[in-house]
Amino acid sequence: MTQLALALDHRPAMGEADFLVASSNRDAVLWLDRWPDWPGAGLAIHGPAGCGKSHLAQVWRRRSGARSINATTIASEEPATLLSGCNGLAVEDADRGVDERALLHLYNWTAEQGGHLLLTGRSPPARWGIALPDLRSRLAAMPAVAVTQPDDALFSAVLIKHFSDRQLRVGDSVVHYINSHCERSFEAAGRIVAALDGAALAEKRNITVPLARRVLAEIAAS
Amino acid sequence: MKLTIEREVLLKSLAHVQSVVERRTTIPILSNVRLDASDGRLRLTATDMNLTVAESVCASVLQAGATTTPAHMLHEIVRKLPEGGEVAFEPTEQVDRIVLRCGDGIFSLSCLPVEDFPADFNAELAHRFTIPAADLRRLIDKTRFAISHEETRYYLNGIYLHPVIEPKPLLRSVATDGHRLAQVDVSLPNGADSIPGVIVHRKAVTEIRKLIDDFDGEIACSLSDTMARLCFDSVNVTTKLIDGKFPDYGRVIPAANDKIMEFDGHGFMNVVDRVSTLATDRTRSVKLSLAPGELEVSAISPESGSASEKLPVLYDSDAMQIGFNARYLLELAGQLDGERISLAMNDAASPSIMRDPDDNHALFVLMPMRV
Numbered sequence: 001m002t003q004l005a006l007a008l009d010h011r012p013a014m015g016e017a018d019f020l021v022a023s024s025n026r027d028a029v030l031w032l033d034r035w036p037d038w039p040g041a042g043l044a045i046h047g048p049a050g051c052g053k054s055h056l057a058q059v060w061r062r063r064s065g066a067r068s069i070n071a072t073t074i075a076s077e078e079p080a081t082l083l084s085g086c087n088g089l090a091v092e093d094a095d096r097g098v099d100e101r102a103l104l105h106l107y108n109w110t111a112e113q114g115g116h117l118l119l120t121g122r123s124p125p126a127r128w129g130i131a132l133p134d135l136r137s138r139l140a141a142m143p144a145v146a147v148t149q150p151d152d153a154l155f156s157a158v159l160i161k162h163f164s165d166r167q168l169r170v171g172d173s174v175v176h177y178i179n180s181h182c183e184r185s186f187e188a189a190g191r192i193v194a195a196l197d198g199a200a201l202a203e204k205r206n207i208t209v210p211l212a213r214r215v216l217a218e219i220a221a222s
Numbered sequence: 223m224k225l226t227i228e229r230e231v232l233l234k235s236l237a238h239v240q241s242v243v244e245r246r247t248t249i250p251i252l253s254n255v256r257l258d259a260s261d262g263r264l265r266l267t268a269t270d271m272n273l274t275v276a277e278s279v280c281a282s283v284l285q286a287g288a289t290t291t292p293a294h295m296l297h298e299i300v301r302k303l304p305e306g307g308e309v310a311f312e313p314t315e316q317v318d319r320i321v322l323r324c325g326d327g328i329f330s331l332s333c334l335p336v337e338d339f340p341a342d343f344n345a346e347l348a349h350r351f352t353i354p355a356a357d358l359r360r361l362i363d364k365t366r367f368a369i370s371h372e373e374t375r376y377y378l379n380g381i382y383l384h385p386v387i388e389p390k391p392l393l394r395s396v397a398t399d400g401h402r403l404a405q406v407d408v409s410l411p412n413g414a415d416s417i418p419g420v421i422v423h424r425k426a427v428t429e430i431r432k433l434i435d436d437f438d439g440e441i442a443c444s445l446s447d448t449m450a451r452l453c454f455d456s457v458n459v460t461t462k463l464i465d466g467k468f469p470d471y472g473r474v475i476p477a478a479n480d481k482i483m484e485f486d487g488h489g490f491m492n493v494v495d496r497v498s499t500l501a502t503d504r505t506r507s508v509k510l511s512l513a514p515g516e517l518e519v520s521a522i523s524p525e526s527g528s529a530s531e532k533l534p535v536l537y538d539s540d541a542m543q544i545g546f547n548a549r550y551l552l553e554l555a556g557q558l559d560g561e562r563i564s565l566a567m568n569d570a571a572s573p574s575i576m577r578d579p580d581d582n583h584a585l586f587v588l589m590p591m592r593v
Contacts, residue, residue, distance in 0.1 A: 001505070001507040001509075001545045001591035001592055001593060002591060002592045003401055003505060003547060003589065003591050003592075004571060004589045004590055004591065004592060005400045005401060005589060006398060006400050006401070006402075006403060006474040006573060006587065006589055007473070007474055008398070008400060008469040008471075008474060009469050009470050009473055010469070011467075167375070167376065167377045167466050167467065168374050168375060169373060169374050169375075169376050170374060200372070200374060200375070201375070201400040202400075204370075204371075204372060204399060204400070204401065205372065205374075206372055206373055206374040207374045
């Protein structure tokens with residue numbers, strides 16, 4: 001029989017100072033720094049899962065006083081309601097399950113009010129398969145900036161941030177081992193740290209290189 | 223520094239402070255206890271830089287002064303001195319030596335300058351309240367078994383102490399190692415309603431518990447976000463707090479466990495203890511098979527065989543099976559003061575709640591093992 005563990009929560013640090021700026025995301029950071037001097041009413045940030053799009057949206061939201069919403073829920077409220085008391089909206093995962101008419105309506109309303117939309121997605125808007133011509137043309141005119149997969153230094157920093165978010169103290173050797181033995185993607189970093197956290201908690205042991213070796217092998221086998 | 227002091231008084235005080243001193247430290251001064259003699263008192267202070275314990279005791283001070291000397295060695299010497307003896311500390315011509323005399327015994331001990339000893343942390347802490355020693359003992363005794371020992375997970379290496387205002391003002395201590403969680407309440411002391419939630423390190427918890435073992439008065443506590451101080455009798459304990467965020471533990475305490483079994487605690491512990499003898503793996507896992515009115519505790523070991531024993535219980539829900547670490551079951555049951563134990567379950571993979579049906583101010587959450 002194996003011991004099950006309590007589902008203790010953790011809260012990722014999403015402050016501006018917690019965002020790790022590197023060559024893979026520098027363009028996106030520069031665009032956010034330029035706000036409110038954007039050429040139009042919107043900006044799209046796209047990149048793979050876990051690359052920090054939501055974190056960047058949070059940073060922008062705090063800086064601009066904007067609100068944040070998932071794309072699947074924008075049809076449930078009128079633009080005037082979504083933007084009441086603020087002049088901007090971060091629409092997350094806009095490439096998945098968005099109501100095109102609602103997004104077009106929201107874009108037009110925001111532009112008329114002189115506000116801003118920040119859209120996030122895994123691919124650039126041109127590849128979202130938008131059927132509505134008016135929305136397609138507006139998204140095509142919107143600046144779209146990519147966040148790419150991390151280099152060595154950023155991947156290590158992302159791993160350290162994930163461990164830190166979970167208040168886990170690990171040695172440099174563990175970070176180095178993971179860095180040199182796994183797929184270098186933002187999503188993998190989060191998944192591996194979560195798996196290590198779970199295994200260490202269930203087995204009541206510290207996070208060490210042997211544990212990392214075993215957990216990485218288990219992930220690879222699955 | 224020149225003084226005499228009763229051996230028993232010195233031994234008791236040394237026993238209090240010396241356990242703060244780490245056996246292995248790379249900073250020599252931290253191996254020492256600081257001795258300050260003045261105005262008819264001897265003050266003993268030991269620290270590991272995170273936890274400082276100071277105690278003041280009566281002594282015949284012939285010449286005021288201060289020095290530091292190895293704590294564990296001094297404790298060992300005094301412990302081995304004859305009972306009822308009088309211990310004398312005397313200076314020598316060498317500044318790095320002090321002489322301890324008792325009867326015909328003479329011990330010359332090495333000293334380090336008091337100037338090298340870490341300064342006392344005397345700053346005022348923002349929040350102050352007093353708590354009965356019995357309440358503090360309860361907060362510690364019923365939770366410390368669940369403190370995590372994993373250094374990786376430093377934020378669980380202590381007891382989380384915080385006020386609860388609604389529905390009733392309480393002071394609550396919580397500890398968890400990720401497998402079980404203990405939550406205990408006492409009445410909220412005056413002035414404690416605005417204290418921050420703090421995590422007191424396991425070592426501080428252990429030392430404080432030892433110090434208040436035979437004390438029955440009120441303990442003066444002061445707190446900030448980073449430090450806590452307890453003063454009582456002639457003892458002063460100051461500890462740094464764990465710089466971490468305790469998890470939102472309320473989310474792992476199930477609110478709707480409807481399969482409730484009630485049983486005699488003593489009988490249950492005996493059965494679990496007996497049956498788990500056969501469970502030879504490291505976790506000593508046992509399986510609880512519940513049916514209306516009856517519980518069967520069983521264990522299987524491929525090498526040793528199997529064991530099972532039944533006991534009567536109050537249970538009228540659906541039959542179910544659930545596995546637990548026997549040691550955890552025994553530890554949790556051992557925290558309950560009443561004769562009866564209630565175990566509220568949901569299913570074989572969800573947390574269960576163990577409590578004394580007559581004590582609403584202590585509950586224990588236990589994660590099962592996958593059967």
